[in-house]
């Protein structure tokens with residue numbers, strides 16, 4: 001029996017995708033082999049990767065002057081590779097600090113450049129997105145970095161920052177493909193696939209082509225966006241199976257009606273959970289309402305001594321991975337694209353029942 005998996009990542013995948021991968025495991029489309037066994041330079045795999053890229057471009061309406069790269073190392077590697085790929089001729093970058101993942105990006109960037117924290121939400125324990133008019137940007141910065149959905153704190157940008165001529169760089173790991181996005185407003189978008197796009201092992205990088213000439217000479221070839229763009233992400237052996245499964249997820253999203261359709265479902269799912277939490281004094285939420293994440297819903301039980309009983313009861317009802325991140329404690333429900341509405345309804349009924357029993 002499959003559980004409702006509220007993990008923040010690696011996370012739930014669409015059941016239809018898992019079934020298709022299972023059905024194709026031993027013999028992909030009459031090739032007589034698994035995708036795992038294919039040469040990345042053979043025509044079968046080149047077709048799989050090209051289809052995945054084309055579908056991703058369709059889903060996100062990625063303009064022609066942007067490259068799509070399928071890399072490895074995850075967002076944490078990109079935290080270092082963003083400065084290495086963009087710092088030529090510059091010495092500083094602007095960062096907006098909205099929580100744990102921003103802090104990790106900042107820590108990494110400090111190894112390569114002067115980091116100007118242009119705005120921070122630390123003063124209120126990372127429970128909001130600092131409004132654009134408070135940002136102290138530096139016109140000479142190589143780029144402005146944001147984390148558009150803070151997976152741990154549960155804050156999400158509901159607007160796109162305008163950074164003028166300075167390229168905007170976004171870690172979108174945990175909400176890419178969950179909502180429409182105007183790619184043209186960004187210089188670079190990156191994210192690990194394992195939250196909303198596929199299995200772990202694949203990193204998505206979407207980069208405007210005029211930014212490909214800004215790498216430091218020390219950049220490793222496998223992480224040099226320009227070299228990877230010129231070689232269809234095959235400077236090294238790409239994560240072939242992860243690309244294939246992500247491709248199946250992209251096909252699933254298209255069948256479901258595309259990003260706008262998924263976004264309206266995500267709005268409805270998040271509303272169910274937040275409305276339930278807001279009706280109650282038994283549960284606490286910290287994030288400012290306007291900045292709440294649709295993907296990751298952190299909450300606390302007012303009486304933390306009930307945490308264990310809460311998690312145990314959830315498991316008995318087939319719901320797992322609701323424990324909050326160790327950095328913040330409490331609970332967290334990650335409700336990515338592939339979390340069915342039934343999972344969210346089961347959670348809401350349980351929240352109400354548990355309160356009735358223990359409140």
Ligand SMILES: *Cc1c(COP(=O)(O)O)cnc(C)c1O
Nearest residue numbers: 074075076077101151173174192
């Ligand atoms: C999960 C996550 C990361 C870390 O990704 P890795 O694939 O482990 O490198 C970075 N940023 C955000 C916003 C995340 O949600």
